[in-house]
Amino acid sequence: MVSIEPAAPEAATEAPPLQAEASTEPTATWTRKDLLDTDVLSGEEIGLVLETADAMAEVRERPVGRVATLRGTTVVTLFYENSTRTRASFEIAAKALGADVINLAAAGSSVGKGESLIDTVRTIEAVGADILVMRHPSSGAAALAARHTDASVVNGGDGAHAHPTQALLDLYTMRRHVGDLAGRKVVIVGDVLHSRVARSNLWALMAAGAQVTLCGPATLLPRTLRTLPGHEGPGGCEVTSDLEAALLGADVVMALRIQRERQEQGLLPSLREYIRQYQITEERLARANPGALVMHPGPMNEGVEIAPEAAHGLRSVVEEQVTNGVAVRMAILYLMATARPR
Amino acid sequence: MQRGPEVARTIRRLAHEIVESNGGARDLVLVGLLTRGAPLAKRLAAAIGAFEGESPPVGKLDVGLYRDDVAHRDPPPPVRPSDIPRNLDGTTVVLVDDVLFTGRTIRAAMDAIMDFGRPARVRLAVMVDRGHRELPIRPDFVGRNIPTAASQTVDVRLEEIDGEDAIYLIEGAERHGEH
Numbered sequence: 001m002v003s004i005e006p007a008a009p010e011a012a013t014e015a016p017p018l019q020a021e022a023s024t025e026p027t028a029t030w031t032r033k034d035l036l037d038t039d040v041l042s043g044e045e046i047g048l049v050l051e052t053a054d055a056m057a058e059v060r061e062r063p064v065g066r067v068a069t070l071r072g073t074t075v076v077t078l079f080y081e082n083s084t085r086t087r088a089s090f091e092i093a094a095k096a097l098g099a100d101v102i103n104l105a106a107a108g109s110s111v112g113k114g115e116s117l118i119d120t121v122r123t124i125e126a127v128g129a130d131i132l133v134m135r136h137p138s139s140g141a142a143a144l145a146a147r148h149t150d151a152s153v154v155n156g157g158d159g160a161h162a163h164p165t166q167a168l169l170d171l172y173t174m175r176r177h178v179g180d181l182a183g184r185k186v187v188i189v190g191d192v193l194h195s196r197v198a199r200s201n202l203w204a205l206m207a208a209g210a211q212v213t214l215c216g217p218a219t220l221l222p223r224t225l226r227t228l229p230g231h232e233g234p235g236g237c238e239v240t241s242d243l244e245a246a247l248l249g250a251d252v253v254m255a256l257r258i259q260r261e262r263q264e265q266g267l268l269p270s271l272r273e274y275i276r277q278y279q280i281t282e283e284r285l286a287r288a289n290p291g292a293l294v295m296h297p298g299p300m301n302e303g304v305e306i307a308p309e310a311a312h313g314l315r316s317v318v319e320e321q322v323t324n325g326v327a328v329r330m331a332i333l334y335l336m337a338t339a340r341p342r
Numbered sequence: 343m344q345r346g347p348e349v350a351r352t353i354r355r356l357a358h359e360i361v362e363s364n365g366g367a368r369d370l371v372l373v374g375l376l377t378r379g380a381p382l383a384k385r386l387a388a389a390i391g392a393f394e395g396e397s398p399p400v401g402k403l404d405v406g407l408y409r410d411d412v413a414h415r416d417p418p419p420p421v422r423p424s425d426i427p428r429n430l431d432g433t434t435v436v437l438v439d440d441v442l443f444t445g446r447t448i449r450a451a452m453d454a455i456m457d458f459g460r461p462a463r464v465r466l467a468v469m470v471d472r473g474h475r476e477l478p479i480r481p482d483f484v485g486r487n488i489p490t491a492a493s494q495t496v497d498v499r500l501e502e503i504d505g506e507d508a509i510y511l512i513e514g515a516e517r518h519g520e521h
Binding site: 048051052054055056057058059062063064067068069097334337338 | 404406407408412420421422423424425429457458459
């Protein structure tokens with residue numbers, strides 16, 4: 001080792017932050033053509049997305065909040081289900097990277113004339129789409145589309161199966177506040193059975209080493225998850241209907257949207273009963289760790305799964321989730337557009 | 343080729359040249375290009391502070407999103423947040439990098455820096471100019487001119503990142519970055 005210039009008094013105190021700088025370089029590279037769910041992602045790949053998102057968040061904070069990196073890239077959003085925030089978030093993200101964006105809604109396309117999903121996807125590819133962002137009410141639709149196109153497919157939500165970009169923006173938001181997620185307790189409360197958000201969060205959180213507790217009425221909990229066969233990843237998963245116990249020691253509490261039709265399907269005795277037992281309230285949050293985060297994928301039914309005071313309280317990061325969604329989707333689009341498939 | 347004390351002397355000389363050319367440290371902002379330009383910029387600022395009494399602000403810049411080879415590079419460069427300490431309107435920005443090679447990184451850096459304001463001037467300081475420019479770009483402050491073959495690699499190693507201060511000329515080794 002060689003001595004460095006001793007003249008400057010700052011030199012000695014500067015060494016530690018510079019060492020930290022070198023160690024935060026992500027080592028993983030992105031090699032995937034598609035992003036269909038989080039269950040295939042390694043902890044390193046998730047880390048790469050989140051670190052890339054840090055750079056994208058910094059771009060968004062500049063006076064000119066956009067760059068031209070993806071000029072010449074065409075992103076098509078194809079939504080077979082209503083969505084405001086997810087579609088808008090992808091569109092803003094793509095434009096902030098300089099990509100061209102075309103939005104297709106199922107109602108205004110040939111889908112209404114009975115064109116099959118595969119035909120639609122092939123047509124979109126033929127007109128020059130590089131990345132296809134898709135939402136569909138059927139589980140597995142994005143995977144089907146991905147098999148029939150050379151374009152990259154990003155799953156923007158398929159049935160009750162997966163919503164990987166929501167999970168990644170949730171992890172990004174958690175990491176900003178909580179830091180390393182290894183060993184942290186994340187409680188996801190509500191209609192876990194029908195929630196693609198819960199599923200994609202579960203896989204990603206377990207890969208990141210978090211301890212996940214899924215909580216809700218027994219009728220809204222998937223049985224299969226109770227006997228989860230030792231899933232890859234260092235984290236763990238627990239399933240319970242006891243919210244009071246689940247909240248003890250929680251670092252993050254995520255409420256899921258309750259659809260009113262679950263009552264008609266006989267899965268809920270009544271909304272009032274659900275509210276009494278499972279609504280996230282400030283009083284219940286007192287059982288969680290001090291400073292625990294309150295999250296919700298939106299749109300919220302305030303007064304049902306979450307009380308207004310909790311939804312807008314000091315612990316709530318619900319609005320920040322939406323803001324972070326743009327940076328995380330920029331990161332995903334950038335990684336997909338520059339991927340080098342193995 | 344060059345060792346610790348020499349590297350420190352070179353940095354001190356570059357600091358003097360920058361201040362002389364700028365007529366003082368006023369309105370000066372040093373912006374280091376990630377990865378190795380960032381610690382170099384910090385050291386230049388500390389050296390300027392040692393003889394001017396005040397260190398100019400230091401920023402770091404990642405040019406990954408501005409490269410012209412995003413679609414051709416393998417593997418794609420990891421992008422990191424930039425950190426520019428102030429609005430750059432009217433300032434003299436000195437871009438700092440370890441090795442000047444093709445000039446493409448500097449082209450990207452100039453595009454990037456304009457997104458943070460409108461500097462009065464932009465200058466370029468590099469530890470090593472190894473030639474082989476592909477764009478009409480030249481440095482204003484040069485630590486060392488090292489004539490190289492295209493197949494060679496110039497490796498600038500810094501205490502903060504690599505645990506030593508040194509400059510190596512490597513025959514036919516794999517490049518870790520194009521400059």
